[in-house]
Amino acid sequence: MSEVTALLLDLFVIFVAAKLAAELFERIRQPPVIGELLAGMLIGPYALGLIGTPDEGLVRAFHGDAAAAQEAVDLVYHLVAELGVVVLLFFVGLETRVADILKVGRRAGAVAVLGVVVPFVLGFMLMGPVLGRSQLEATFVGAALVATSVGITARVLRDLGVIASKESRIILGAAVLDDILAMIVLAIVAGLATAGTVRLLDVATIALQAVLFTAFVAFVGTGAMRRYGLHLDRLKMDGAPFAVALAAMLGLAALAGMIGLAAIIGAFLAGMVFAEAREHFELEQQALPIYRFLVPFFFVITGSQVDWRLFIAPGLITLALSVTLLALLTKIIGCGLGMLGAPWRNVAIVGIGMAPRGEVGLIVASLGLSLGAIPQDLFNVVVVMSILTTLSVPPALRLLYAGQPETALSPEDLADQAGRLPDM
Amino acid sequence: MSEVTALLLDLFVIFVAAKLAAELFERIRQPPVIGELLAGMLIGPYALGLIGTPDEGLVRAFHGDAAAAQEAVDLVYHLVAELGVVVLLFFVGLETRVADILKVGRRAGAVAVLGVVVPFVLGFMLMGPVLGRSQLEATFVGAALVATSVGITARVLRDLGVIASKESRIILGAAVLDDILAMIVLAIVAGLATAGTVRLLDVATIALQAVLFTAFVAFVGTGAMRRYGLHLDRLKMDGAPFAVALAAMLGLAALAGMIGLAAIIGAFLAGMVFAEAREHFELEQQALPIYRFLVPFFFVITGSQVDWRLFIAPGLITLALSVTLLALLTKIIGCGLGMLGAPWRNVAIVGIGMAPRGEVGLIVASLGLSLGAIPQDLFNVVVVMSILTTLSVPPALRLLYAGQPETALSPEDLADQAGRLPDM
Numbered sequence: 001m002s003e004v005t006a007l008l009l010d011l012f013v014i015f016v017a018a019k020l021a022a023e024l025f026e027r028i029r030q031p032p033v034i035g036e037l038l039a040g041m042l043i044g045p046y047a048l049g050l051i052g053t054p055d056e057g058l059v060r061a062f063h064g065d066a067a068a069a070q071e072a073v074d075l076v077y078h079l080v081a082e083l084g085v086v087v088l089l090f091f092v093g094l095e096t097r098v099a100d101i102l103k104v105g106r107r108a109g110a111v112a113v114l115g116v117v118v119p120f121v122l123g124f125m126l127m128g129p130v131l132g133r134s135q136l137e138a139t140f141v142g143a144a145l146v147a148t149s150v151g152i153t154a155r156v157l158r159d160l161g162v163i164a165s166k167e168s169r170i171i172l173g174a175a176v177l178d179d180i181l182a183m184i185v186l187a188i189v190a191g192l193a194t195a196g197t198v199r200l201l202d203v204a205t206i207a208l209q210a211v212l213f214t215a216f217v218a219f220v221g222t223g224a225m226r227r228y229g230l231h232l233d234r235l236k237m238d239g240a241p242f243a244v245a246l247a248a249m250l251g252l253a254a255l256a257g258m259i260g261l262a263a264i265i266g267a268f269l270a271g272m273v274f275a276e277a278r279e280h281f282e283l284e285q286q287a288l289p290i291y292r293f294l295v296p297f298f299f300v301i302t303g304s305q306v307d308w309r310l311f312i313a314p315g316l317i318t319l320a321l322s323v324t325l326l327a328l329l330t331k332i333i334g335c336g337l338g339m340l341g342a343p344w345r346n347v348a349i350v351g352i353g354m355a356p357r358g359e360v361g362l363i364v365a366s367l368g369l370s371l372g373a374i375p376q377d378l379f380n381v382v383v384v385m386s387i388l389t390t391l392s393v394p395p396a397l398r399l400l401y402a403g404q405p406e407t408a409l410s411p412e413d414l415a416d417q418a419g420r421l422p423d424m
Numbered sequence: 425m426s427e428v429t430a431l432l433l434d435l436f437v438i439f440v441a442a443k444l445a446a447e448l449f450e451r452i453r454q455p456p457v458i459g460e461l462l463a464g465m466l467i468g469p470y471a472l473g474l475i476g477t478p479d480e481g482l483v484r485a486f487h488g489d490a491a492a493a494q495e496a497v498d499l500v501y502h503l504v505a506e507l508g509v510v511v512l513l514f515f516v517g518l519e520t521r522v523a524d525i526l527k528v529g530r531r532a533g534a535v536a537v538l539g540v541v542v543p544f545v546l547g548f549m550l551m552g553p554v555l556g557r558s559q560l561e562a563t564f565v566g567a568a569l570v571a572t573s574v575g576i577t578a579r580v581l582r583d584l585g586v587i588a589s590k591e592s593r594i595i596l597g598a599a600v601l602d603d604i605l606a607m608i609v610l611a612i613v614a615g616l617a618t619a620g621t622v623r624l625l626d627v628a629t630i631a632l633q634a635v636l637f638t639a640f641v642a643f644v645g646t647g648a649m650r651r652y653g654l655h656l657d658r659l660k661m662d663g664a665p666f667a668v669a670l671a672a673m674l675g676l677a678a679l680a681g682m683i684g685l686a687a688i689i690g691a692f693l694a695g696m697v698f699a700e701a702r703e704h705f706e707l708e709q710q711a712l713p714i715y716r717f718l719v720p721f722f723f724v725i726t727g728s729q730v731d732w733r734l735f736i737a738p739g740l741i742t743l744a745l746s747v748t749l750l751a752l753l754t755k756i757i758g759c760g761l762g763m764l765g766a767p768w769r770n771v772a773i774v775g776i777g778m779a780p781r782g783e784v785g786l787i788v789a790s791l792g793l794s795l796g797a798i799p800q801d802l803f804n805v806v807v808v809m810s811i812l813t814t815l816s817v818p819p820a821l822r823l824l825y826a827g828q829p830e831t832a833l834s835p836e837d838l839a840d841q842a843g844r845l846p847d848m
Contacts, residue, residue, distance in 0.1 A: 002794075007503050009681075009682070011507075022662070023659055023660055065492065068495075075482075236450035236451050239713075243716060247436065250436035253436075254433040254435075257428075257429030258433070263428075263432060288713075289666065292670075
């Protein structure tokens with residue numbers, strides 16, 4: 001068996017594990033993304049060991065140097081996972097017009113900002129001053145608590161048939177803003193991890209860089225796309241508009257990485273720029289199969305990095321549960337503050353609806369791990385927090401909606417929403 | 425810049441080079457696949473050196489071992505190219521029903537068989553007895569002369585507006601059979617490369633293995649798909665039928681590789697099995713974006729492996745041109761023999777139409793190179809042969825069709841054909 005055949009076999013095992021887990025979790029009415037993570041934990045090197053280790057042929061190709069062969073396998077896994085998450089954020093970007101963000105009202109803005117500030121500050125305080133972790137570690141945990149997972153929230157609301165309700169629209173609008181804020185926070189912490197300490201000038205520089213890069217691509221790119229985007233089909237090559245969008249995805253991802261931002265920020269912005277032309281060129285329909293093929297690799301590979309053995313260490317389970325509780329409470333309090341004046345039930349729905357962290361918390365955690373900014377135990381804590389916040393939201397939302405008449409939806413609303421929401 | 429960012433940048437450069445080349449070649453009315461190969465030669469390590477070498481960060485990750493870092497980059501490139509060609513053959517398989525192959529008449533069968541036997545035998549004789557190369561090298565060159573590129577042939581006929589003519593149907597039917605025969609030949613030579621010599625028992629074993637694997641997957645898989653395939657949408661997970669098809673693609677590719685066949689044989693068979701359910705689940709529409717994203721990597725990376733410097737060696741250009749001439753003549757003679765009795769013009773159209781080697785010759789050559797079965801100079805000869813046979817066919821076919829009234833097509837024919845032919 002050649003080295004490449006061995007890697008193809010790994011990809012097959014990962015893909016099948018992801019899809020079996022997704023099927024199982026659909027049947028027990030839980031988010032498939034959780035199943036994919038758990039599948040990764042199960043087949044990864046810390047449990048069954050079905051993936052992630054070099055076979056004999058690969059070790060031979062490195063002249064018997066097992067450490068170098070392992071490094072090469074890690075590089076391949078890292079690249080495949082990165083491609084998956086780049087495609088994920090590109091797809092989320094395709095569903096997010098700059099205009100959608102600009103027209104969401106003060107309400108969604110307040111929910112988003114307070115829903116980012118409160119978890120970050122309290123998360124940082126818990127890890128730093130209270131538990132005595134380093135500033136960098138506390139910053140990463142705070143950042144991992146920041147972002148709501150749009151995909152999971154939307155999916156749950158859709159399953160409940162309330163996607164067009166007023167609370168749902170506030171949640172969706174706030175979640176988009178929240179994603180942007182989370183990306184700036186992510187850019188800041190990624191930069192800090194390289195610089196090593198938290199200095200105000202660094203924060204300002206990186207924030208300015210993130211804001212400028214984001215604003216330049218979002219507004220100049222969007223303006224150019226509005227003016228010239230429809231001319232893309234003048235190109236002669238097969239599938240030209242989609243090819244240009246994919247090139248922008250790879251190019252802006254690489255560019256973001258080169259100037260010190262996270263690659264996914266570039267991919268998200270590429271998607272948002274092409275959101276202006278998405279209906280005309282059916283970009284979402286074309287991106288969806290690539291999403292379905294590549295995105296599961298990110299979640300399974302991320303899950304496979306959880307080292308179960310660390311949970312045996314005393315106190316880690318307590319820490320994980322504390323961080324999870326903090327993650328739930330701070331999001332409910334922060335977003336609830338943004339909803340002040342609304343009926344209590346709507347406050348609760350928005351607060352709970354913003355609580356699942358899903359993939360974004362995992363992105364922060366795996367970035368922190370790969371940069372050496374957080375140790376393995378905190379990575380595991382964040383993974384547990386992501387899983388538990390996500391798992392707790394569907395039943396809580398069902399409870400809040402129980403006995404309420406379902407919001408009446410026009411077929412147009414349903415079709416519109418069905419086309420806009422990612423299926424995760 | 426992290427190692428993964430550097431690799432993302434490489435993927436961006438490859439993808440943009442592929443698409444720029446495709447656009448240029450569309451405009452000069454030549455097959456885009458040729459442009460992608462030439463783009464790879466241009467940006468590869470033997471020319472501009474924009475791709476294919478590890479950056480400083482990666483060398484550091486391997487503790488300064490530049491050779492190990494290069495090996496890791498080669499592994500990544502090899503895997504990305506392999507994924508591209510696996511997707512290509514899966515897509516071609518999706519367009520090929522077992523029934524399409526079974527119902528093509530004696531004519532297409534004769535064209536296919538003679539179009540495989542004559543080039544293989546004369547190619548083997550030229551390299552072995554005449555030029556004194558080893559049996560293994562002669563076998564690989566013979567095998568590289570065997571296969572017609574369905575995609576390129578179909579694309580040219582479609583551009584000429586004669587896709588529904590009688591000659592075109594013979595070419596298309598024969599090309600499908602030819603692909604199957606070429607895959608068996610490929611399986612044989614891949615096995616021989618491992619065994620080292622040409623022994624009748626080996627050939628018989630490998631041929632039997634290839635035939636059994638092919639027949640089992642094709643007939644049992646197709647039967648199962650016909651009986652149970654339409655139940656695939658009973659699965660709860662998002663996009664279930666397509667996910668199962670992709671899992672079969674990866675799984676049969678890995679399985680084929682594990683039992684000593686080429687991975688692409690498994691991918692092709694997976695596609696052919698799912699061709700039974702392709703309309704019902706819109707599998708081709710979903711596979712096309714993945715094709716457009718991943719397939720160009722195979723051609724650019726393959727092109728980047730051509731070492732220009734070897735062409736300075738005296739005699740190599742002569743050898744390349746001789747093999748190209750042989751490739752053209754043997755295909756025209758072999759396929760022409762299968763057409764005996766038809767008007768001379770139809771014989772010529774079928775003979776010329778079967779001549780482009782395109783990707784399949786390159787697959788054989790890169791397999792031979794990676795297995796160490798052929799040296800770099802023969803790899804370059806085969807690449808030149810693939811390019812020149814492909815480049816010479818469009819003008820020759822245009823000449824043969826010049827002044828002829830275009831075949832009248834019904835709209836149904838056009839729609840049917842448009843849906844069935846890959847856009848390369």
